Amino acid sequence: MAAATFQLSRPARLLVFGSPGVGKGTQSTRLIQRYPQLATISSGDLLRQNVTSRTPLGIMAESKMKAGKMVPDNMMLRLILNELSKRGWVNSGPRVPYTVQATSISDPMDYAVSTNPFSMDQVSLPQEYTYSDSPTASFILDGFPRNAAQAAQVEKLIPLNFVVNIQTPADIIIARICNRWVHAPSGRVYNTTFNAPKVDGRDDITGEQLTRRADDDPEVWKQRIVEFEKASQPLLEHYDRKGLLWTVNGNSSDEISPKLFAEFEKRFCRT
Ligand code: AP5
Ligand code: MG
Numbered sequence: 001m002a003a004a005t006f007q008l009s010r011p012a013r014l015l016v017f018g019s020p021g022v023g024k025g026t027q028s029t030r031l032i033q034r035y036p037q038l039a040t041i042s043s044g045d046l047l048r049q050n051v052t053s054r055t056p057l058g059i060m061a062e063s064k065m066k067a068g069k070m071v072p073d074n075m076m077l078r079l080i081l082n083e084l085s086k087r088g089w090v091n092s093g094p095r096v097p098y099t100v101q102a103t104s105i106s107d108p109m110d111y112a113v114s115t116n117p118f119s120m121d122q123v124s125l126p127q128e129y130t131y132s133d134s135p136t137a138s139f140i141l142d143g144f145p146r147n148a149a150q151a152a153q154v155e156k157l158i159p160l161n162f163v164v165n166i167q168t169p170a171d172i173i174i175a176r177i178c179n180r181w182v183h184a185p186s187g188r189v190y191n192t193t194f195n196a197p198k199v200d201g202r203d204d205i206t207g208e209q210l211t212r213r214a215d216d217d218p219e220v221w222k223q224r225i226v227e228f229e230k231a232s233q234p235l236l237e238h239y240d241r242k243g244l245l246w247t248v249n250g251n252s253s254d255e256i257s258p259k260l261f262a263e264f265e266k267r268f269c270r271t
Pocket of ligand 1: 020022024026044064065068069071146177179181190191195224251252253
């Protein structure tokens with residue numbers, strides 16, 4: 001497929017939303033393959049990188065994730081804000097050069113994280129933000145925002161302009177979760193029945209060992225669903241009121257992708 005066929009006519013700032021295991025990561029990967037101007041930020045992947053690197057934020061988030069609970073909003077905002085800043089999509093007065101690996105306490109963000117990642121009192125975030133309105137600043141947020149409070153925070157940073165709500169029946173999803181394997185350093189996702197790696201247990205690109213996610217246990221997944229359902233309705237209503245919500249139903253990612261591509265092209269691509 002020729003990448004040049006799909007030039008964005010305006011910046012695309014997507015949220016890909018849906019229940020745990022619905023295929024947000026799968027659809028995000030397919031979107032960036034088809035539209036190379038897009039990039040993706042997965043809140044779950046960022047958190048898992050922090051857990052692996054044993055950053056203070058990762059250590060604090062780990063128990064929440066393992067229990068299938070939401071990580072506190074202030075930590076999530078910090079994580080995403082720094083990622084958006086690092087990529088140059090959001091700018092503020094004082095630069096916020098936090099990276100997932102950063103440990104230096106000379107950086108105010110890291111200092112706050114190193115003292116108490118759950119407290120917003122430790123740091124005063126810059127108040128004014130500007131964002132790039134160029135099609136090159138086009139991105140997918142996978143998993144953030146996931147409640148109305150996070151959505152309000154994001155709006156102060158950079159307004160999203162398309163919210164994709166993926167819906168698949170729960171009994172189909174649970175079977176997928178049990179077969180999911182991941183390449184932790186890159187976030188690449190496999191499934192032994194759906195998109196198996198070329199070599200059993202090995203990442204297609206690096207050949208490194210695949211692992212299971214700590215929260216891919218049926219009991220934890222049920223808790224993740226409970227958390228999701230608590231938070232999702234107000235978030236969906238918020239984006240519906242703004243006219244940004246688009247819901248797609250399907251039993252498989254292969255059924256969903258063509259519908260998503262068609263809608264994306266209608267909204268963002270030159271014809
Ligand atoms: P996160 O990593 O975002 O997890 P999630 O929302 O639970 O979603 P998943 O990543 O499990 O699923 P997915 O929708 O990406 O599906 P995938 O494409 O992999 O978050 C993890 C945790 O971090 C949260 O529980 C929370 O603690 C914390 N967190 C993250 N963001 C937060 C926030 N904003 N605020 C607070 N806390 C936050 O697909 C699933 C599987 O299905 C894969 O194996 C895939 O290969 C397979 N599959 C896909 N399509 C098909 C198909 N058609 N047929 C068969 N298998 C398929
Ligand atoms: Mg995911």
